Amino acid sequence: MIAELGHFALILALCLAFTQALIPLAGTIANKPLWIGTARPLSCGQFVFVAISFACLVTVFLQDDFSVAYVANNSNSLLPSYYKVSAVWGAHEGSLLLWALILAGWTLAVALFSRALPGDMVARVLSVMGMIAVGFYLFMLLTSNPFERLLPFPPMDGKDLNPLLQDVGLIIHPPMLYMGYVGFSVAFAFAVAALLAGRMDSAWARWTRPWTNAAWSFLTVGIFLGSWWAYYELGWGGWWFWDPVENASLMPWLAGTALMHSLAVSEKRGLFRSWTLLLAILAFSLSLLGTFLVRSGVLTSVHAFATDPTRGVFILAFLGVVIGGSLLLFALRSSSLGATASFNWLSREAGLLLNNVLLVVMLAMILLGTLYPLVADVLGWGKISVGPPYFNFFFVPLGLLLVLAMGVGASLQWKRQANGSLQRLLKAPLLASPVLAVLWLMLAGWSLKIASLLGLTAALWLILFTLQDIWKKSDHSQGRSTGLGRLKPSYWGMVIAHLGIAVLAIGITLTSNYSDQRDVRLVTNERIQVAGYSFLFKGVEQVRGPNYIAQQSSFDVFTSVEGVYLKPFTTLKPEKRRYLATGNVMTEADIDGGLFRDLYVALGEPLGDRAWSVRVYVKPFIRWIWLGAFMIALGGVIAVLDKRYRKTPVNVTRGNVTQPSVDQKSAPKSALAHAKKGN
Amino acid sequence: MGRIKLFIPLIIFVVLAAILYWGLGRDPNAMPSALISRPVPTFQLPALEQLESTEDDNLMVAEQAEILDESLFLGQVSLLNVWATWCVSCRVEHPYLMDIAETGVRIIGLNYKDEVGAAQQWLAKYGDPYAHTISDTTGGMGLDLGVFGAPETYLVDHLGVIHYKHVGVVDDRVWRTTLQPKYQQLRDALDEQKNDS
Numbered sequence: 038m039i040a041e042l043g044h045f046a047l048i049l050a051l052c053l054a055f056t057q058a059l060i061p062l063a064g065t066i067a068n069k070p071l072w073i074g075t076a077r078p079l080s081c082g083q084f085v086f087v088a089i090s091f092a093c094l095v096t097v098f099l100q101d102d103f104s105v106a107y108v109a110n111n112s113n114s115l116l117p118s119y120y121k122v123s124a125v126w127g128a129h130e131g132s133l134l135l136w137a138l139i140l141a142g143w144t145l146a147v148a149l150f151s152r153a154l155p156g157d158m159v160a161r162v163l164s165v166m167g168m169i170a171v172g173f174y175l176f177m178l179l180t181s182n183p184f185e186r187l188l189p190f191p192p193m194d195g196k197d198l199n200p201l202l203q204d205v206g207l208i209i210h211p212p213m214l215y216m217g218y219v220g221f222s223v224a225f226a227f228a229v230a231a232l233l234a235g236r237m238d239s240a241w242a243r244w245t246r247p248w249t250n251a252a253w254s255f256l257t258v259g260i261f262l263g264s265w266w267a268y269y270e271l272g273w274g275g276w277w278f279w280d281p282v283e284n285a286s287l288m289p290w291l292a293g294t295a296l297m298h299s300l301a302v303s304e305k306r307g308l309f310r311s312w313t314l315l316l317a318i319l320a321f322s323l324s325l326l327g328t329f330l331v332r333s334g335v336l337t338s339v340h341a342f343a344t345d346p347t348r349g350v351f352i353l354a355f356l357g358v359v360i361g362g363s364l365l366l367f368a369l370r371s372s373s374l375g376a377t378a379s380f381n382w383l384s385r386e387a388g389l390l391l392n393n394v395l396l397v398v399m400l401a402m403i404l405l406g407t408l409y410p411l412v413a414d415v416l417g418w419g420k421i422s423v424g425p426p427y428f429n430f431f432f433v434p435l436g437l438l439l440v441l442a443m444g445v446g447a448s449l450q451w452k453r454q455a456n457g458s459l460q461r462l463l464k465a466p467l468l469a470s471p472v473l474a475v476l477w478l479m480l481a482g483w484s485l486k487i488a489s490l491l492g493l494t495a496a497l498w499l500i501l502f503t504l505q506d507i508w509k510k511s512d513h514s515q516g517r518s519t520g521l522g523r524l525k526p527s528y529w530g531m532v533i534a535h536l537g538i539a540v541l542a543i544g545i546t547l548t549s550n551y552s553d554q555r556d557v558r559l560v561t562n563e564r565i566q567v568a569g570y571s572f573l574f575k576g577v578e579q580v581r582g583p584n585y586i587a588q589q590s591s592f593d594v595f596t597s598v599e600g601v602y603l604k605p606f607t608t609l610k611p612e613k614r615r616y617l618a619t620g621n622v623m624t625e626a627d628i629d630g631g632l633f634r635d636l637y638v639a640l641g642e643p644l645g646d647r648a649w650s651v652r653v654y655v656k657p658f659i660r661w662i663w664l665g666a667f668m669i670a671l672g673g674v675i676a677v678l679d680k681r682y683r684k685t686p687v688n689v690t691r692g693n694v695t696q697p698s699v700d701q702k703s704a705p706k707s708a709l710a711h712a713k714k715g716n
Numbered sequence: 717m718g719r720i721k722l723f724i725p726l727i728i729f730v731v732l733a734a735i736l737y738w739g740l741g742r743d744p745n746a747m748p749s750a751l752i753s754r755p756v757p758t759f760q761l762p763a764l765e766q767l768e769s770t771e772d773d774n775l776m777v778a779e780q781a782e783i784l785d786e787s788l789f790l791g792q793v794s795l796l797n798v799w800a801t802w803c804v805s806c807r808v809e810h811p812y813l814m815d816i817a818e819t820g821v822r823i824i825g826l827n828y829k830d831e832v833g834a835a836q837q838w839l840a841k842y843g844d845p846y847a848h849t850i851s852d853t854t855g856g857m858g859l860d861l862g863v864f865g866a867p868e869t870y871l872v873d874h875l876g877v878i879h880y881k882h883v884g885v886v887d888d889r890v891w892r893t894t895l896q897p898k899y900q901q902l903r904d905a906l907d908e909q910k911n912d913s
Contacts, residue, residue, distance in 0.1 A: 365726055
């Protein structure tokens with residue numbers, strides 16, 4: 038009964054989404070305020086019904102209703118109830134419903150927080166979001182209904198959730214990622230709305246920016262949660278594998294990052310307009326592609342498509358309509374938005390252009406590397422993996438360039454950097470960063486390598502530029518503290534995110550160059566020395582967990598003081614677990630984490646005669662990777678909080694709000710002064 | 717010109733979509749190699765199992781390790797399987813290789829552009845179907861062979877001549893429909909030759 042209720046609510050949500058896609062848009066064309074006004078209530082209604090539908094699916098999972106096919110395939114009566122809830126998005130059908138729910142949520146948010154926007158703009162945006170929702174509801178109802186029954190012979194018990202997904206990290210990781218993916222639909226809808234209206238000005242860019250930032254921050258959190266999970270759960274000690282699934286989430290992130298920066302130029306200077314629209318379309322298209330490629334399993338095997346041709350054809354048709362349609366609209370309409378303002382090659386605009394070029398090239402490299410195996414498979418060249426050698430080869434130098442460009446670019450002025458000021462700007466970081474990098478490595482006692490020197494220099498370069506910029510911007514006649522207080526949240530957001538990139542770069546550089554790794558055979562009471570730590574293997578004992586039996590080993594860890602090993606400062610207990618229900622064996626590494634190094638021990642295979650193969654890592658600065666990622670996401674959130682995004686009516690000019698003007702050269706002085714203060 | 721430029725993204729997308737649509741339901745099949753009917757290129761590389769993974773993961777104690785060369789293929793019909801730990805599809809293929817190795821098929825592994833420690837760990841963890849594993853950390857031999865990516869599987873006869881190349885995962889279907897008949901043919905020819913002499 039509840040499943041049918043959910044199904045029915047889903048159909049109602051489809052009807053409302055359909056109306057939402059048509060009526061408000063028709064209203065903007067026919068100029069009927071009444072029709073335009075339906076956008077908001079329809080969005081609320083659609084959200085209510087998809088939420089009911091989602092709640093119904095959660096309920097059937099909690100009730101162990103195995104007559105519902107999706108529940109029978111992805112749950113089990115023994116599964117703890119929090120995993121029963123997360124099993125809702127554990128497979129294809131349910132994750133689509135979660136997607137639809139989140140889309141309705143973003144739509145509702147736009148409806149609620151867009152009072153300051155002109156009514157016809159809101160109507161267009163909500164209509165476009167309604168169209169996307171229609172596609173998802175149809176896809177679910179026609180090909181992937183989560184409420185389908187297995188009647189008249191329901192199974193006694195379910196097949197259980199994939200044990201890899203039985204992890205706390207994976208309860209929150211997919212929803213975060215989806216919040217990001219789907220969040221880009223707002224920027225996409227704004228872009229399509231602008232194309233439909235044939236109007237795009239700096240006010241448009243200012244409305245779009247907080248939504249893009251918010252979605253991008255969610256996506257950042259989602260990606261780094263995934264990386265963190267891979268680190269502690271997979272037992273390989275790695276944090277990024279260039280896996281197709283990871284790439285599918287990194288691509289929209291790169292497009293989104295480019296979009297955020299290009300939006301800044303579009304808002305402040307009215308430039309790069311077509312480019313910004315294209316990036317908005319691209320970010321969401323890649324999100325869609327990511328969702329489908331990952332969820333349909335196409336990336337690992339094209340045959341997932343072939344086994345269910347209706348799904349494959351629907352997906353392609355849907356992608357074709359959304360991406361092809363918006364790109365066609367872009368091709369036809371964007372030329373009418375062209376801006377003519379010019380800029381100097383030594384300006385913030387040029388810096389942001391370089392940022393965009395680098396990000397898009399990185400994106401193209403990943404897209405090529407990810408799709409090449411797929412295309413090769415399709416063209417009958419067999420299944421191929423394009424591995425880390427390819428990605429590292431392109432990504433590392435490009436990333437280095439990006440970090441270097443970021444430092445200078447963010448310190449430049451809009452329009453044109455004053456003559457001679459560049460030297461002043463460059464002097465300190467240029468001299469200090471390589472010196473500090475060398476000092477750092479020597480003080481830490483690490484060998485000097487070209488790779489680590491380059492990485493550290495770039496990171497320090499970025500930090501020094503950022504600090505120098507804060508110093509300059511906080512200069513104020515009433516003292517520096519007043520100056521610091523005057524700096525806007527959007528500026529602080531940028532600063533924190535850029536420093537996050539530097540922290541991330543330091544983490545990556547030091548971890549990949551100075552990690553110490555040993556794969557050894559150890560017998561009880563044998564020691565192994567790794568990077569100044571001594572690990573004493575105390576043996577293995579059998580331990581019973583709630584739903585598994587584990588071989589639990591124990592390692593005492595010592596540091597040496599002048600060659601003498603004193604008391605152990607910690608004991609690590611890595612395990613090998615065998616899950617009773619499925620018989621799966623999982624490696625549970627044990628980690629002693631710290632800001633400056635992680636000690637990581639994983640238990641391998643028993644080698645007989647009380648000997649075990651053991652993998653020991655000492656990974657310096659690895660936590661900085663996630664610390665940096667967290668700072669990046671935080672920066673995005675802080676920027677959203679900037680008051681100027683919540684300034685009411687746009688048509689009431691407030692001096693520092695740049696009104697759409699084709700020729701920016703005639704813009705009021707105050708606007709330019711404001712623009713120079715940062716974005 | 718300016719207008720046409722704006723259509724570029726659309727065109728790229730249409731081409732990509734067309735490829736995907738065209739490929740729906742198509743079966744992947746083997747791709748010819750430039751080296752078919754040619755001998756395996758000469759090589760001198762260490763055996764993976766005898767390498768020690770040292771601090772710097774790719775440095776090896778090469779003097780002590782047994783050096784393998786193309787004579788490895790002489791006298792027996794073998795499969796040459798290109799694999800790496802970074803290759804997701806290899807992980808998919810691995811259990812099946814274990815199966816066919818058990819039926820007596822001789823498989824030579826080529827560990828391609830990989831970390832020695834990780835590769836040894838992999839074989840310890842998932843089992844070792846290979847009679848020998850050639851460690852090609854720099855990818856030099858892969859280059860000579862014309863490896864596109866991993867996994868790839870070559871059918872090599874008892875004289876060290878390549879007869880067939882399969883790009884992609886070897887699974888039950890690939891083995892039964894394409895590789896095994898060819899493999900059996902070579903085996904039979906070899907047995908006949910032995911009986912004659």
